[in-house]
Amino acid sequence: MWITVASGKGGTGKTTVAVSLALSIDNAMYVDADVEEPNGALFLKPDIEREIVYTEPIPQINTNVCTFCGKCADACIYKAIVILKPLKKAMFFPELCHSCGLCAYVCPVEGALTEVPKEKGKIRFGKSGNLKFAEGLLNLGEASATPLIRGMKKYLPRDGTTVIIDSPPGTSCPVVEATEDSDFVLLVAEPTPFGLNDLALTVSLLKDMGKPMGIVINKWEEGNEIIERYAEAEGLPVLGKIPFSREIAEKYSQGIPVIYAMDNGREIFSEILKNIKETVKNG
Ligand code: SF4
Ligand code: SF4
Numbered sequence: 001m002w003i004t005v006a007s008g009k010g011g012t013g014k015t016t017v018a019v020s021l022a023l024s025i026d027n028a029m030y031v032d033a034d035v036e037e038p039n040g041a042l043f044l045k046p047d048i049e050r051e052i053v054y055t056e057p058i059p060q061i062n063t064n065v066c067t068f069c070g071k072c073a074d075a076c077i078y079k080a081i082v083i084l085k086p087l088k089k090a091m092f093f094p095e096l097c098h099s100c101g102l103c104a105y106v107c108p109v110e111g112a113l114t115e116v117p118k119e120k121g122k123i124r125f126g127k128s129g130n131l132k133f134a135e136g137l138l139n140l141g142e143a144s145a146t147p148l149i150r151g152m153k154k155y156l157p158r159d160g161t162t163v164i165i166d167s168p169p170g171t172s173c174p175v176v177e178a179t180e181d182s183d184f185v186l187l188v189a190e191p192t193p194f195g196l197n198d199l200a201l202t203v204s205l206l207k208d209m210g211k212p213m214g215i216v217i218n219k220w221e222e223g224n225e226i227i228e229r230y231a232e233a234e235g236l237p238v239l240g241k242i243p244f245s246r247e248i249a250e251k252y253s254q255g256i257p258v259i260y261a262m263d264n265g266r267e268i269f270s271e272i273l274k275n276i277k278e279t280v281k282n283g
Contacts, residue, residue, distance in 0.1 A: 002156070003276060004033075004182040006167040006175060006206075007189065008198025013218035013242070014188045016252055018166040019043045020259030021186070022131055024269035028162045030128075033152060033178040035121060035136035035145045040166055043257045044128035051124045054136075054151040055117035056099035061090040066112040072103035094118065095143035121148045123155065132161065145174040153181060171205045179206065184276050185213040186239070191224045199227070203234060214239040214279055216272060237279055240272040 005018035015032075019040055022030035032040040059072070059081065068090065070083040080096035081103060083089070099118075107113040121138040136152045138145050145168060156163050167178035179185050185206055189199040199215070206213050213236060217227045220241040231238050242248070242258055251261035259265035 001184070001277075001280070002163040002165060002182040003184045003186055004165040004167050004179045005186045005188060006179060006202060007169055007187060008171060008200075008202040009194065010169040012169075012188045012190050012195065013252075013258070014169065015040055015166055016043065016258045017186070017188045017216055017218065017242070018164050019257045020265065020269050021272060022162075022164040023257065023259050024266060024273060025162045025164075026130075027160055028164060029132035029134065029157065031152065031156060031163060031165045032135035033149050033165050033174075034168045035138040035148050035152075035174075036168065038135045038137060038166075041133070041135060042255050044131065044133055045255075046126035046128040046131075046133035048124050048126040050126070051122055052155075053119055054121055054123050054148055055119050056147050056151070057101065057104075057115035058094055058097050058099060058118045059092060059103050059113050060116045061092060061113050062111060063088070063090055065109060066090055067109055069108065071106045071108060072113055075102045075106045098144075099147060120151065123148075123152050125155070146177045149174055149177040153177075171201045175202070175205070176209070179211060180209060182211070184280050185211050186272070186276065187213055187215045188218050189215055189227050190219050191217055191221065191227045193226070196226055196230055200230065203236065212280060212283075214276060216240045216242065218242045219244040237275065239275040239279070240268055242268065 007014040022028045032038040068083050068085045068088050073081040073083045078096045080093050082091040104113050104115050124135050126133045136148045138148050165178055168174045189195050215231050215238050221244045248261045259269050
């Protein structure tokens with residue numbers, strides 16, 4: 001099973017929940033797909049065993065051969081290529097390119113447009129105790145995290161391992177990429193009006209994608225039911241609650257994941273996993 005842990009906004013405790021869930025499972029892999037700012041390693045302190053330089057193909061136009069017909073530019077829906085016919089000029093904007101390969105496919109002139117590899121970032125693999133670990137590190141200056149997340153997923157197991165994907169925050173393309181192949185999405189939300197607003201945006205996205213999901217409330221306080229009321233109205237299960245506690249916050253600041261910061265941490269996360277399995281089983 002692949003489970004993505006997501007949140008509408010940063011700072012909700014998404015990573016400490018993802019790390020803790022992974023640590024509560026016997027045969028699991030924690031995957032840090034928050035590739036612009038991966039910080040799961042701060043909690044897990046993994047031994048890195050392997051590093052891959054991840055590349056994707058981008059077009060390179062040979063203006064000595066190109067006829068400036070414009071077919072590549074017309075084909076590119078991302079407007080990454082501009083052909084100025086009268087000036088016999090070809091311009092390429094790599095930050096807009098999604099490496100789909102269509103421009104190379106439609107180019108009618110042999111040797112005018114070739115694909116060359118462009119480094120997007122690195123993917124590192126390792127272990128933290130028995131827990132398998134992977135993280136993506138996006139190169140500085142890369143405009144989109146999506147290709148690297150897509151690349152990481154090619155290396156994730158589809159065997160008996162439970163894969164916990166720590167998604168980037170927000171509701172844009174990288175989040176879609178980090179969730180779309182997962183069997184379940186665990187949403188981490190704070191019980192505040194801001195937290196609710198961002199949770200609702202993510203829920204709306206995931207409903208469009210038809211993803212099964214459930215909510216963990218972080219920094220939960222007795223009497224504050226803002227998230228529970230929303231979950232009930234939306235027909236979403238609340239799978240767990242992590243209390244607001246100074247002790248948890250202090251341990252978090254020392255790099256101790258929430259599962260080890262609470263006396264009953266292991267029970268809370270075992271219960272969350274059990275609830276996820278039941279929700280998936282019941283459709
Ligand atoms: S399709 Fe090929 S020949 Fe035409 S403008 Fe693009 S690179 Fe040049
Ligand atoms: S590879 Fe795709 S996205 Fe990139 S320039 Fe070519 S058509 Fe556009």
